[in-house]
Amino acid sequence: MLDESLLDAPEELARVDRKGLLRGAAEAGARVRTAARHAADAGIAELRPDGRPRAVLIAGPGTAATGVADLLSALAGASAPVTRLHPAGVAPAAGALRWTLPGWAGSVDLLLIATVDGTEPGLAALADQAYRRGCTVVAVAPERSPLAEAVAGAHGLLVPMARPPHQDFDDAATAAAGPGALWALLTPLLVLLDKLGLVSAGPEALQRVADRLDRTAERCGPAVATYGNPAKTLAAELADSLPLIWTEGEAAAPAGRRFAATLAELAGRPALAAELPMALPAHGVLLSGAFAAGADPDDFFRDRVEEPQALHTRVVLLRDRPTGGLTAAPAARELALGHDTAVSELEPEEGGELELLAELLAVTDFATAYLALASGGRP
Structure with a gap:
């Protein structure tokens, strides 16, 4: 918890x-x-x-x-x-x-x-x-x-x-x-x-x-309240969820894979990462199976006080700032929301490729740290 x-x-x-x-x-x-x-x-x-x-x-x-x-x-x-x-x-x-x-x-x-x-x-x-x-x-x-x-x-x-x-x-x-x-x-x-x-x-x-890393640290630091802090907000949203990290863009893809790896290694949280548009067929089945939002195959009236809360999927959409061309983001949102699955989105401010990458890495690194610390660290 x-x-x-x-x-x-x-x-x-x-x-x-x-x-x-x-x-x-x-x-x-x-x-x-x-x-x-x-x-x-x-x-x-x-x-x-x-x-x-x-x-x-x-x-x-x-x-x-x-x-x-x-x-x-x-x-x-x-x-x-x-x-x-x-x-x-x-x-x-x-x-x-x-x-x-x-x-x-x-x-x-x-x-x-x-x-x-x-x-x-x-x-x-x-x-x-x-x-x-x-x-x-x-x-x-x-x-x-x-x-x-x-x-x-x-x-x-x-x-x-x-x-x-x-x-x-x-x-x-x-x-x-x-x-x-x-x-x-x-x-x-x-x-x-x-x-x-x-x-x-x-x-x-x-x-x-x-x-860019310094500015992102100012926005995501411990002194900034959750409501104005994108990293704390993301950490709170990922509580008791199975993150499906969907990425779009050359900088976002490795940032998403690193986010999944650090969530597992530092916060003890499972996560899956995939690039759009192939993430939709690859992870779509998880939106309607046992991990779907609200899924509860057992007795509705049983006492759950002593039970750990079940993991449900949450889509995390990491994107570069698009410079034009086609995007799969609308289809990703439609698929997730059509299965009552919440979506968290991160999109960096404008800048060069390295700057976009740095901001995505910084926000997700802070989010991993907050999730690890606020849930008691690694199990």
Whole structure:
């Protein structure tokens, strides 16, 4: 059950937020600026690449690395294929994840490693494998970590990832899924891919992203009451619901998938994400089945006081600002409301693609934090 009174008690929210979820979301803009400085200090701005890589491979554990790969793939588009590497298994001796390059990877490909830890032996072995194959290696990881040493041995480039002093990185889930980790890992790679001509993320664009994150944090912060706070409002709407996150637009799609992942990992809430228009046939059956609004297959008159409230679907519509053309949003609303299913909508203010993405990520990160804290944290 969601304690809605807690949403409008900033001091109490701060007391129960032992993992720094709200502070991590509020500091996202500062993390972008700090990470951009670290990328410049590492020498990315001085790189003079000789053409584009044939493919970009991304490896790293947890929700943050998955989100980075998904976001970069959406932003790069057809400029170069961005492939997320998945562990090939677990090494029997050490119990560590085994990572391996595709058989075709070679000297014309780029390997990116993103991790908030840096102690994973499998990633160090992957950097060594890339060196033997002739792949260029770039990693964002903590300084003075085993991975940093492996990247140096592979003649690769390391961008140090600073750890905020207040955050407890001993909690693997918080480190991997928290909003601060995402921007700390993503920003240096955006700077790199901008130098390679795969995305448009120059200094001015990143400054606008940081400013948009700051403005969104002002609107979604703990001191702003629920009625005027889009993140608190969304968290309250998602209480005791099964969110169906329907996205429309290139920036909205990865934001929706990350929202579903963080709801599960940080708030312990199931959620499904899909892109419009294919979300309509994919999720339509859930609007009329056991999860439908008002569905109750058992005795209407039984005592429910001691029973947990059943989950019912709620559509969350995340959209880019359309620049013209066809949209499936009216059909999505009609389908949901035709089955008495409530709809929550998020649409960012005007801006560039990175700014739209940043706002959607920020609002949903705050909403995840509020839902986790007001419902007692992870089960």
